[in-house]
Amino acid sequence: MFACTKYRYCTGQDVLPHGPVNGTLGGNVIFKTTINPTTLSAIAWTFGDPPVSIADFLSSEGPMTGVGFVGRISLDNSTASLELRKLTLIDSGTYKVNIRKAGVIQVGHTSLIVYEPISGANITTSPNPPIIEGSSVTLTCDAAGSIITREWMKDGQLLSASGNITISEDKSMLSINSVKRTDTGEYRCRVSNPISTANAKHGLIINYGPDGVEINGPTEIVGQKLTLTCSADSNPPASYSWMLNGTEIPGHSPEFTKEKSEYSDSGDYICTATNYVTGIKISVVHKLSVKGLPAGAIVRIVIRVLLVVGGAVGVAVHTSVFYITVVCRKCWLTFHID
Template sequence: MDFHHSTSLTVYLLSILGYCAGQDALPSGPVNGTLGGNVIFKTTINPTTLFAISWTFGEPPVSVVDFVSSAGSVIGVGYVGRISLDNSTGSLELRKLTLIDSGTYRVSLRTADVIQVGSTSLIVYETISNVTLRANVIDLMELNDTVIFSCSVSSGSSPFSYRWLNGSSEVTARYGIQLGDGGRTLTIANVTRYDQGPYRCIVSNPVSSKPSQNLTLIISYGPENTTMKVTPLDVLYGSGSNLTLSCSAESSPSAQFQWLLNGTLLSNNGPELRLENIQANQSGSYSCWAHNTRTLRYQISEPSDITVLEPISGANITTTPNSSIIEGGSVNLTCDASGAIITREWMKDGHPLSAGGNIIISEDKRVLSINPVKRTDSGEYRCRVSNPISTANAKHGLIVNYGPDGMEIMGPSEIEVGQKITLTCSADSIPTSSYTWVLNGTEIPGHSPEFTKEKSEYSDSGDYTCTATNNVTGNKTSVVHKLSVKTEGSLSQGLSAGAIAGIVIGVLLVLGVAVGVAVYFMKIKGFFKKESSRSVGNSKSSANGGGPGGNQDLNYADITQFQKRDGGSVQLGNLGTSSTEYAQVRVNNRPGQPAEPPTYKSHHS
């Protein structure tokens, strides 16, 4: 047995028997090494002078290297060119590792007065390569299908650990997700659109880690959240406008789109519908229909009502009846126009008109009825029709025919012969009435409301009848006016009230003087004596119940003329009036008094 062999055997035996001053010359293991790589077994001692170092491997121990300070190093079989030894610490580097290098390594370190020993294990791993990710199915239906991923390694030393990623997020076991076969498989039940990936698996062992290639699932879903957008968005559109309807939906693969109007499919396909120069007959409820050819599902968007209005034109008012309107009858005014009419308003003579009294307005305000018609209903009627994009007005002048009524004749009741006659007849009437004149039953030619004659005659006296005729209403009304033609100069014209009063006073004075003179002459002639004797007889007769008694009123006497004794008469003249003036005479049955002519003073007392 050579020296080196005996040295390593001695060290080995001492380490087994515990004849040493120190343990744990190596840290606890194991030490992991990579196939083909290097590993260093570091001791726990600080650099010092070592007299002997011995490394062995396995059971029974096989010498790796022996070192004696006085003789140098001896490298074991199979380790030549693969090791390096630190003589100051005893650390060992082992290179070009092979799988059979895995095992237990021991070391013995001897200084001048102590021996330290230690052991550790080496595990040599092959690095992982060719990690492959597979799925049982790639094209799946959302909420219907389940996918199973499997991760495999073509080379590498176990044990393996597996880590799963969806994008950058780690996938862990939870509801609907299971990890199996030590983490080698991943199962996702009832996949959703958020499970599409990309997926990776990362396989690791103590010395290496390797990811797989990415794998992305195709998950079909939808359509969902199908929405329609109208551009430009408005409540109402005028005819001739251009609109664009766009439809979108959440769907994989992309949905196919069709368009519906009032629930009926249109021939248009695609996510966009262009409506150019749109007309009123294209108004309605639009919606889009989204269909997924993979899931065979479909969804219809919420409808959008598109209302197209034509501008209002040709506004007009028609009347029923269309003949002349007569007071007391009825009339309907109808307001119509071309285009979409949203509102109607009625006005009369510029003022808003509402229902009430004899005015009736239909619910849609198309027809305004007047019943019964009054003359005050005449005027200009206006109908205003409008929609949000336009306005139009129509007007109609309503003429209510009425009359004649309120007739009167203006003119004098007395004129002097030879003076001009002017009589004017008037009546309230629409249209203007025609007039006829009748004098004392005889029609006067002409139809003027005014009757004139330059020089009146006595034969012009009488009843003038004016008849007004309304040829539309068919009504006639007459009025009578009395005219008296007097003798020339018999009518005082143009006298003031003071002049008339003066004339009256003068006439009364003349009458008073005339009466006084008459009484005086009658007294001189004895007229009262004779009457006195008669009165006595009458008095007696009165006592018997006959004749007047007391103070009794007698009939009036005409005193405009007096009778002379010779049978002639005295004319007092024209007193300025056509009527006869009378004097009131009272008979006094008291005894007669001496007759004296009345004085001017007594006449007025």
Template sequence: MEAATVVSLTMAVLSGYCAGLGVLPPGPVNGTLGGNVIFKTTINPTTLSTIAWTFGDPPVSIVDFLISEGPVTGVGYVGRISLDNSTGSLELRKLTLNDNGTYRVSLRKAGVIQVGNTSLNVYETISNVTLRANVIDLVELNDTAIFTCSVSSGSSPLSYHWLNGSSEVTARYGIQLGDGGRTLTIANVTRYYQGPYRCIVANPVSSEPSQNLTLTISYGPENPIMKVTPLDVLYGSGSTLTLSCSSESSPPAQFQWALNGTLLSNQGPELRLENIQASQSGSYSCWAHNTRTLRYQTSEPYDITVLDLISGAIITTSPNPPIIEGNSVTLTCDASGSIISREWMKDGQLLSAGGNMIISEDKRVLSINPVKRTDSGEYLCRVSNPISTADAKHDLIVNYGPDGMEIKGPTEIKVGQKFTLTCSADSNPPASYTWMLNGTEIPGHSPEFTKEKMEDYLSPGLPAGAIAGIVIGVLLVVGGAVGVAVFFIRKNGTNAEPMHQGGSQQPVYEDLSPVYENTRQNQSPPLPLTDFKSTYDTRIM
């Protein structure tokens, strides 16, 4: 029967005519080893009188179908095929690699024969995809990573697809694909190539990913940044500061601290400075070190200035008091702590150099030369730095005089009349006054001299109405004394003419030298007599 069927189909093909060529879609058809494929025709279901499927060249019968007799299955295909009698489509099961090849079909309906052919490719599915790398712990910009992707089974052609995370890896600068895509080479790796990597191997019927492989790329340290808390320009002694350092680095960097470029014993990302002193001022920086890359980098330095609080401000003078007008005096301002600036004031007004005022460049010393009485007053030295201020005060007393001496009293007095003389002088400290009569000191040191009766002061034999010359000598006593001598001196001789009312007569003075010498003892240096004389004339009536 099989022979008769083949012969009848062959005769049908030879005696009939063909139409509708290409009843199979273009191939190839891909099949999986051990799997199934369907060769589906393009015709709609109908009543077919004959169907013939063959494989290879020369053709081997797969199945023949006569409407009157049914299908006849070829050797090797029993139990492996199913035929759709209405469309001529064929299902082939339990595919083997020997099923690769060309398949042909011939269909006959109402005397019209339709034929078609296609090819079948049977592939073994891919399994056990493995990814390996020459090294997975690399140093940035130093090392090269080479990945190799392999499979334990799977039919060619194989294609390779590379992923880093979810991003596709393609050949570009620094990245190469080789051996048909099986190898991936990354030269001079950077931190941005860390992974995870995987490869996907595919053929027309299957694809399989590898396990993930992550690169560890060491880099840095880079951009070390130092922070100071609290952040300020100047710090007072006794403050507490915290310096912290960070850097871009893998593995994390190790830190060491430096002051003015010299490494300190302190290590770690934080340096705590407690009760900091002025001696710890300087330029601080942190050194970052990566033990894997063996690289170092230093942060930008940060200048920390610590100032001692100012205290104990004092003004000293030279020479020691008393300060005498016409001499010089030096005021020196000192204090403990970090002194940044000084300024001088007198009686609340800012002082500047000029005239008899000389101020040193650092303003520590104020010199007054020559010193004047108007320089007396309260001097203030203000010592400061940006975090503290201290004031020192000194009352400068300039001793001067006596000068500007003046004696006031009546210009005419009657015999027996009370009178008062007043002596004044410009002096600091205030002058002390001494009154003398005929070389004899009168008790008391008041600037006023009062007597009840004028005649008590007339020398024996001095006629009434005679002129009494009152001479006052005023002497400077260093340290505070002013001596004033008042003398009533009669005119030489006993025949002095009486003074008539309205008349005038110049007094005749006795030698004052003994009096001057007597009143200025213990004074140094001596002053000329003319510096101390003052006269006062009184008419006695």
């Protein structure tokens, strides 16, 4: 096992850490040996297979730096630890060291993986919005850098392939087949490697409806204020139109109101809910009857009667008044007197 500090100063149970050691593109890394500071006769560092010389040190002659590493290394002559700077992606590979002290040779090897930091993570959709319920959509997660892992989440919950969701083998694409309105939400893609992490998010909106269209209001009314309300489950919100007995009522409000109802307000009210994104429109009918007088109304009717007294000559006229009181419960009153 081995451990590294935040400065990439690595230690291990052997002469070198077992590895791999993680490095950042353009950054530095230190391969620290387990040797305590002492006087070393010779040190030789190599890279790759076949080996390429990084540094050779002889106590009698001093250090020699290999081609491609000039200005990029520092060698600790007392521990044989090596610092490598300005890392490139091609620096990934196997590193070996041979150390000689008083005729004893110690050998160690480890590996380095150089990662490019992740940046520019984003999510794109296909097809482009609007997305309509029942269709399919694919979210694609991409980023610059050395991508090792991807994770998908919806509204903070980790997603896996199930139900109508499929995820590509490299997890770069998440597909939703026959989308439902419950698929609306915030989708996140987390892209990471051992040295960096980036997140991208996308708000997915599913357009649906209208459905569940209904009119709420009285079916029978007597002279007072009339209010009918039309509602529907729809995204985006539906637009509404009204008709009474086949005649259009101006306006597009979900509510129809009249301060005082009249007999002519009776009939079939039709509300049509329209979603201009999904292209769906649904109509419902509400029957309303406007009655005459309220229950328990008292009507006083005055009847004047003309009485003719006498014959053809000397006519006398007398007018009498009769009062008739009628108690009406939910009825229409019609009187005709000859």
